[in-house]
Amino acid sequence: MTREMHISEPDLRVLAEDLVRGGTRLIGPARPPGKDGAVVYREVKGLDEIVLVGDPPARSLKEFFLPPTEVLFTYRQKQGDVELAPAPHVFPPQVVLGARPCDAAAVSVVDKVMDWDYHDELWFGRRQATTIVSVACSGGDASCFCTAVGLAPDVAKGSDVLLVPVEGGFHAEILTEKGEVFVAAHATRFAAGGRSEAAMAYRAAARGKAEANLRADPAKIRAFLESSFEHPIWEGIALRCHGCGACAFVCPTCHCFDIVDEAESVATGARRRNWDTCQAAKFTLHGSGHNPRKGQDCRIRQRLMHKFAIYPGRFQEILCTGCGRCVRICPGGMDLLEMLDRIGREPAAPGEAGRGAP
């Protein structure tokens, strides 16, 4: 159903203004207001704040669908009885303008686990309220490896509209029904457009750039992981890991969470859902003190297994977009790109492995 159109940069600027004026929450990759600092996705007031093309923002889009902390319901106790008030799961409309395609793809990957028998109303409430307009990436930096996990700098997955930078504006692909509704609502801003050679060239160049970082065969990686639970590679890899979980928190697809109660007073409080990470020892710690994943090697293995074997086995999706955030953020120098490269070259049976050697 893809339809191709064109939008000029001035028109995109007016479109953004229209959105904000119309009360739609506009989100885009931008620097913190009035400060230097890392680009993050945040609410903006206009196109000028948005960094349309560039490296992946420091944090992903997931916080707009699964916030770091959110109230599931509040409670009020009175004389042995309890009243519950659920958090609303209908949300006001919002538009992400300038999403990196990998981040848009991540959201659709996580859709799978959020709709597995049990439909997560809070996740899908936000999904429904959100239109994602991505801008094709120029190929990322040295830590990007989207093409190695079956995506691409210009991947359409998860986006409602994909913009590709061309001279003076953007080639626009309208990808979903939501995208059509969006374009229809701003019809005067878009012009007819067909195949664009410039857009094709931009996309090809970006793909080439990303491919150069890592060539890996996801099937081979999965086969290794499924056959190498006990393998000396894990201990060597884990040595320099601090077990902090910064990787999981910046990851666009890590979705594990904790559920906690927080009292506001003796009688009132809320149950919340908070981000959590399999890299923390506490994650699997039983009340008895027993911990099925005792060492950091087990936790690293779990992270890789979940992303490249378990999730693909369940949902036919790799739980990784190759955005490279975990590589950039890791204070211990853990490098997923390198690990994948190494695993990809590893025979599936246990073999020799050095300690902490990259």
Added chain:
Amino acid sequence: MQELRELAKKLLLEGTVKVVIGYAEGRRGVLPIFAVTPGEAGRLIFDPRCVQNLATYLSPRREQVVALGRPAVVVKGCDARAVAGMIRESQRSRDDLVLIGVRCGGVLADPVSAVEVSEATVAARCPGCDARVPKHVDHLVGPLPPAPPGTSALDARIAELEALSPGERFAFWRSELEKCVRCNACREICPMCFCVRCVADKAQPQWIESSPHARGNFAWHMTRALHQAGRCAACGECERACPAGIPLNLLNRKIARVVAERFGYSASGDPESPAPIGTYRPEDGEEFIL
């Protein structure tokens, strides 16, 4: 560099240590390595990109590192302060460690993109450092580079904050701490955060709200600052590890200054010096007590 490598090889070959924890060139910048063979020791380096505080790997919580056997560790002056702290607090015995001190001219704020130390590239905590030659180490290698240029931007920033009204400071920290997602990177990377069970992980009672809202984050960072008072080695690793970019060094440095002014104490490389919290003097100031 050669001096460091030769020393590491010798320590491994003669069996003095089983592993040398040091720095090596990685795919993107410098990485910690655990050299167990002389060959691996040949990869060791030290330069201004070596920002990591390797003392963290000496924590008894790092069971897999402990299992490698007696370590030698490459330490800068600030890292040596952390090692001293760990010894002072009975986490490691001095006899179990070989400390290879490296003379330091400051490290880089962004070790991935910058190479040379200059006023623009140096880590904010480095100018004015009094521990460029690590103390209480077993070996000292490398020439002493020139002192990092300029003055610390941290001091200027602290002064700015102190000049604000409480309400303005609260607003500043609220906007910073709102970003915290409670990944605990600040804690996990800290050589002095070696508690087997952190107060923030305790649930009975739950003193510190575990949710990453600003209120839980205030409780966490205030408590952490208190628990670090007089113990913090000022290595800046917590701020470097923070994926949200929270300026934790401001808080660390401010508290170090309070401890120095009030109790005449600053963290040093000497494991024998007593920690300021956990001891007292009857004549300590108490002008704030009615």
Added chain:
Amino acid sequence: MNGGNLYQPHLVRIDEIVDETVDTRTLKLTFKDPMLAASFDFKAGQFGEYSVFGSGECTFCIASAPTRKGYLECSFKKVGRVTAAMRELNVGDTMGFRGPYGNSFPLEKMYGKSLVFVAGGIGLAPVRCVIQNALDLRDRFKDVTIICGARSVGDLVYKRELDEWAARKDVKLWQTVDPGGETGGWRGEIGFVPAIVEKARPGAIDAFAVVCGPPIMIKFALPVLNGLGFKDDAIYTTLENRMKCGIGKCGRCNIGPVYVCKDGPVFTAAEIKGLPPEF
């Protein structure tokens, strides 16, 4: 669901509290919503998330049988924040319950066969659910053998049921306590559960075994059962990994590719032997 979301529990009232041992307690719960109380259904082996508001949620199997309608029971030991709060509650207080979740013991598959139940300590809770269920449909099964043990006489749970089962002619009950755990008047066996299984020698032909208890008991009971002729796919047990959501989202209960909350908690010994050792 409640007009709320997946994570919002139903309200239940505590109708009865039974102290099984010094540290183990059983709560009998009924749904406050009469419609739900009437319609609530589950299968033996399924679990739920029980909450104390202000303290949090905890995962337990449903210890009562689906054949006994109108209420559900859970048994717990005080180990953490939520179970400590649960011990503070009184009859008439309100709790939360989400569920039932997870798979169940395939009772239909066991129709016409003999059943052997092996339980240690509080592991009797999930087994009790199946026992009650099976005894309520007693004519559908051949022999029923129950072998259960605890560290000491005081640690035996469900004493009322044990007396009831002991009195039944159509149930063979073996009770045991660990050596040193016996009291003066103890008339049951003395020895570890696997040893008593060996002594009881339940027949493996046309039979299924259900085994729950501490990992060490399971570890030694399985080879004994195998030795008696029970095949791994005729032995059922449950796994208890830490959980939060109970519905396959929070990622906590993974054992290799398995989500205990969705693919379990009931597994055959054959399935467990195929899992990585992360439980």
Added chain:
Amino acid sequence: MSEAASTSTETGQAGAIEPRIVAFVCNWCTYTGADLAGTSRIQMAPNVRVIRLPCTGRIDPVFIIKAFERGADGVIVSGCHPGDCHYLAGNYHARRRFTVFREIMSFLGIDQRRITFSWVSASEGRKWGDVVNEAVARVRALGPFVGYRSLVEKPNAGA
């Protein structure tokens, strides 16, 4: 610290509500002193809830944080005078800890006037009355500490 807290946060102006103050006091001196204040019928503002602990050394600063979280507008910490500690040095240790913690709170922008530290001995009933009355007056002037409680409200960046 219960339901009234949530309603009191609505009012923003200073002096519009009765401030709620939590006093963490040591068992041996200040608690006895407060008792004396009561039996001596010393007039005191009724805004203070006293929590008795064995020693100021037992007062973990997280207690103060929790008090603000759950609706306190001000906190009093009080114990034995230096040299009078029932456990010899508990108050000296506490003094160091609170010296630092006060600075941490101040640097993070928590108004120091919300927290009162005092030494009140078993015989200083009058002094306890003054400490309470002054603390209540200071906090009343500052108004409710909505700022801290409401930190919970704005969801984390993004959401």
